[in-house]
Amino acid sequence: MATAVLTLPSDIIESVINIASEAGRTIKSIFEQGQFEQHTKLDDTPVTSADLAAHQLIYQSLTQLTPDIPILSEEDADIPFSQRAQWSQYWLVDPLDGTGEFIAGSNDFSVLIALVQNHKPVLGVVYAPMKEVCYFARSGHGAFKRQQGQDTQIHSQRQGEILKVAVSRRQDPQDVLKLFTKKQDVELIRLGGAALKSCIVAEGQADCYVRVGPTGEWDTGAPQVIIEEAGGKVLDIDLKPLTYNCRESLENPNFIVVGRNQWNWAKLLGI
Numbered sequence: 001m002a003t004a005v006l007t008l009p010s011d012i013i014e015s016v017i018n019i020a021s022e023a024g025r026t027i028k029s030i031f032e033q034g035q036f037e038q039h040t041k042l043d044d045t046p047v048t049s050a051d052l053a054a055h056q057l058i059y060q061s062l063t064q065l066t067p068d069i070p071i072l073s074e075e076d077a078d079i080p081f082s083q084r085a086q087w088s089q090y091w092l093v094d095p096l097d098g099t100g101e102f103i104a105g106s107n108d109f110s111v112l113i114a115l116v117q118n119h120k121p122v123l124g125v126v127y128a129p130m131k132e133v134c135y136f137a138r139s140g141h142g143a144f145k146r147q148q149g150q151d152t153q154i155h156s157q158r159q160g161e162i163l164k165v166a167v168s169r170r171q172d173p174q175d176v177l178k179l180f181t182k183k184q185d186v187e188l189i190r191l192g193g194a195a196l197k198s199c200i201v202a203e204g205q206a207d208c209y210v211r212v213g214p215t216g217e218w219d220t221g222a223p224q225v226i227i228e229e230a231g232g233k234v235l236d237i238d239l240k241p242l243t244y245n246c247r248e249s250l251e252n253p254n255f256i257v258v259g260r261n262q263w264n265w266a267k268l269l270g271i
């Protein structure tokens with residue numbers, strides 16, 4: 001039987017922001033020193049000593065904060081579904097989203113921490129250490145961007161005639177453009193890391209972020225709360241919601257993060 005969902009203090013998000021910021025500072029210091037180890041994981045994605053240092057720090061801090069809530073991190077994800085199925089809530093963590101960017105020397109990486117309750121992300125923090133920007137949201141309380149100590153509420157409703165589409169810097173944009181069936185003027189915004197692309201949609205700098213190819217549930221958990229609280233959605237390519245901790249596999253389907261309700265996404269994607 002699944003454990004009961006615990007009622008958490010409303011200011012727990014500040015503790016999570018502090019944990020993500022500390023992990024981000026650890027990553028930044030390794031990035032600036034330029035000395036790190038690098039391996040390729042079984043799924044053929046890279047991992048560095050910075051990912052692992054951030055994972056250790058987040059794991060210890062979250063365990064101290066909420067000893068009864070389990071943690072699913074990209075760097076400790078080998079937990080059988082039979083065990084995860086017992087969880088009614090858990091922390092979903094990507095200690096370093098954008099490892100490829102980190103290795104390449106680009107600034108487009110961030111730390112992601114989400115709280116998932118009853119298969120739905122309800123709290124999300126995305127901290128980008130090189131940009132010193134934090135995006136955060138709690139279900140029902142709006143989405144915010146914290147920069148230079150100032151919190152600004154963000155909204156995803158961008159106005160404009162051209163469809164601005166955020167896509168991975170490490171992917172052929174044709175993989176994304178071919179999904180759009182209707183003739184439409186499209187401007188591409190190339191950026192690294194899954195979360196930062198979602199966040200620029202959440203703050204109305206892009207209309208959507210389209211991801212074709214594998215990602216993990218940890219890549220979308222925290223950004224999903226931020227985009228939903230900013231007025232947008234995360235959907236699979238059939239425009240159905242993504243699911244969390246519902247299957248043995250933790251891989252997401254292809255997905256689209258949409259900000260603007262004025263676009264007819266079903267028509268644009270030929271659904």
Ligand SMILES: Nc1ncnc2c1ncn2[C@@H]1O[C@H](COP(=O)(O)O)[C@@H](OP(=O)(O)O)[C@H]1O
Nearest residue numbers: 043096097098099168170192193194214215216
């Ligand atoms: N083969 C694969 N399997 C699973 N996830 C993958 C993957 N290739 C890329 N990803 C995901 O896509 C994210 C990178 O997005 P982008 O290409 O936009 O920079 C990676 O985040 P991490 O850096 O946390 O691993 C990773 O989670």
Ligand SMILES: [Mg+2]
Nearest residue numbers: 074094096097
């Ligand atoms: Mg990662």
